Amino acid sequence: MNLFEKFFGEVAEKPKEELKRPPAQELPPFAPYSPTKENKKEEKPEKKTHPLSTPEEKKLEVGEKTGSFELQGTVNKVFFVKFEDGAEGIFKPKNGEAFTGTSVEKGTYFKRERAAYLVDRFIGFGLIPPTVIREIEGQIGSVQEFVPDAKTAAETLEHEKQAVASEMFKVWILDYLIFNTDRHGYNWLIRNQKIHAIDNGMSFGVRPGSEDEPFDHYFAHFNAPFPQEMKDMFEKFLSWEQGKEILRDLLLELLNKKETDAFFRRVEIVNEFLAQGKIPYAARNGLTFGS
Numbered sequence: 001m002n003l004f005e006k007f008f009g010e011v012a013e014k015p016k017e018e019l020k021r022p023p024a025q026e027l028p029p030f031a032p033y034s035p036t037k038e039n040k041k042e043e044k045p046e047k048k049t050h051p052l053s054t055p056e057e058k059k060l061e062v063g064e065k066t067g068s069f070e071l072q073g074t075v076n077k078v079f080f081v082k083f084e085d086g087a088e089g090i091f092k093p094k095n096g097e098a099f100t101g102t103s104v105e106k107g108t109y110f111k112r113e114r115a116a117y118l119v120d121r122f123i124g125f126g127l128i129p130p131t132v133i134r135e136i137e138g139q140i141g142s143v144q145e146f147v148p149d150a151k152t153a154a155e156t157l158e159h160e161k162q163a164v165a166s167e168m169f170k171v172w173i174l175d176y177l178i179f180n181t182d183r184h185g186y187n188w189l190i191r192n193q194k195i196h197a198i199d200n201g202m203s204f205g206v207r208p209g210s211e212d213e214p215f216d217h218y219f220a221h222f223n224a225p226f227p228q229e230m231k232d233m234f235e236k237f238l239s240w241e242q243g244k245e246i247l248r249d250l251l252l253e254l255l256n257k258k259e260t261d262a263f264f265r266r267v268e269i270v271n272e273f274l275a276q277g278k279i280p281y282a283a284r285n286g287l288t289f290g291s
């Protein structure tokens with residue numbers, strides 16, 4: 001029995017109203033994909049459109065590619081892809097991943113893109129565009145929904161960034177949880193006062209080092225009170241036992257056990273800070289990315 005069947009095989013046969021949905025927590029999408037040979041053999045075409053997948057994810061998972069072009073000037077190979085129903089995505093094939101010299105092994109970035117998205121969905125921050133794993137023309141990789149008409153943070157004026165300050169706090173917490181060491185100004189987009197956190201492949205690493213320090217824009221959040229909305233979301237996630245269990249199993253398909261356990265330890269650390277109402281400045285040294 002694979003993970004998908006374990007959690008949703010039974011649920012899928014029950015009428016909708018019988019679903020035991022966790023209170024006030026939006027069920028995250030569970031998009032079947034085939035990261036292992038074993039899953040690939042078992043996978044039947046109808047599973048690709050399970051009712052719990054969001055429409056956005058389904059489109060990215062099963063849509064036939066109608067056109068694509070490669071973006072220029074990127075470190076990894078990055079393609080803009082258009083699908084038959086008009087959906088647009090950013091495809092980052094495993095084979096196009098470049099060696100970066102960090103603790104994150106080349107050939108695993110695409111899985112981390114998906115893992116980061118799952119964490120964001122389960123917590124409910126809604127910062128990372130839907131991200132799935134699929135094959136396109138024989139190449140496995142991540143496909144992330146394209147955010148049109150957005151500016152990168154690097155191209156955004158300071159006052160526009162001020163308007164998303166409380167969203168930025170969420171990005172800080174998310175990046176700490178996923179240990180993302182790469183949130184520079186081209187890896188977060190702003191559109192209509194909303195942040196879209198893209199390029200999450202350099203996440204869940206374990207190596208300590210000065211290059212893994214948080215970016216300057218995070219320091220503003222030390223000693224600042226947690227925004228209430230963020231506190232509420234995180235607390236809901238913490239009390240959602242079933243969700244945490246499912247998330248652990250899903251992460252274990254994408255990351256190793258050490259990385260998965262480290263993520264859940266960081267969840268506990270954030271929980272402690274929530275209880276204190278803010279991140280104490282003294283915690284700065286213990287909160288560096290990568291350690």
Ligand SMILES: Nc1ncnc2c1ncn2[C@@H]1O[C@H](COP(=O)(O)OP(=O)(O)OP(=O)(O)O)[C@@H](O)[C@H]1O
Pocket residue numbers: 071073074075076077078090129144145146147148150152186187189198199200201
């Ligand atoms: N989901 C998205 N929506 C819109 N634009 C995106 C999205 N994902 C990536 N891009 C655009 O493509 C660029 C390159 O993508 P990305 O940052 O993921 O590639 P990378 O090669 O891993 O990054 P880098 O070159 O910064 O190391 C981004 O800076 C952004 O402009």
Ligand SMILES: [Mg+2]
Pocket residue numbers: 186187199
């Ligand atoms: Mg980038």
